[in-house]
Amino acid sequence: MKIYQPREELRHYVRYYWVLKGDEPFSILTFPIGCPQIIFHKKTPLYIPELDTYQSQFTISGQVIFPAQIQSGGRLEIIVAVF
Structure with missing residues (x-):
């Protein structure tokens, strides 16, 4: 990263x-940082098991209040703006 x-x-503002790029699958536990974020996935979006969903290519993340396990099957290129 x-x-x-x-x-x-x-x-x-x-x-x-x-920016995070990678071609290897991974799974990592993330914790809330208290800041809104705009997330752009240029390749395969991340999977969030707690929500049983993939992030869309463009995601606005508000103030998340729970830790989340995020998973990538590889082919990851993500750009995030933190506010």
């Missing part, structure tokens, strides 16, 4: 961006 800082003009 790589984290990027926003341009100076956007820092009042965007905390940071992160």
Whole structure:
């Protein structure tokens, strides 16, 4: 995972961006961070077993209040803006 800082003009609105790429399947437990996020999946979206659903290619994530196991079958390229 790589984290990027926003341009100076956007820092009042965007905390940071992160990008994750990979071709290997994985499963990891995530925890709420208390920040809304906009998530772009350029390849295969993530599966969330607790919700029994895949994220859509474009997802707006509000303030999540529960930990979630996320799974990727590989072919992952995700770009996230954190507010």
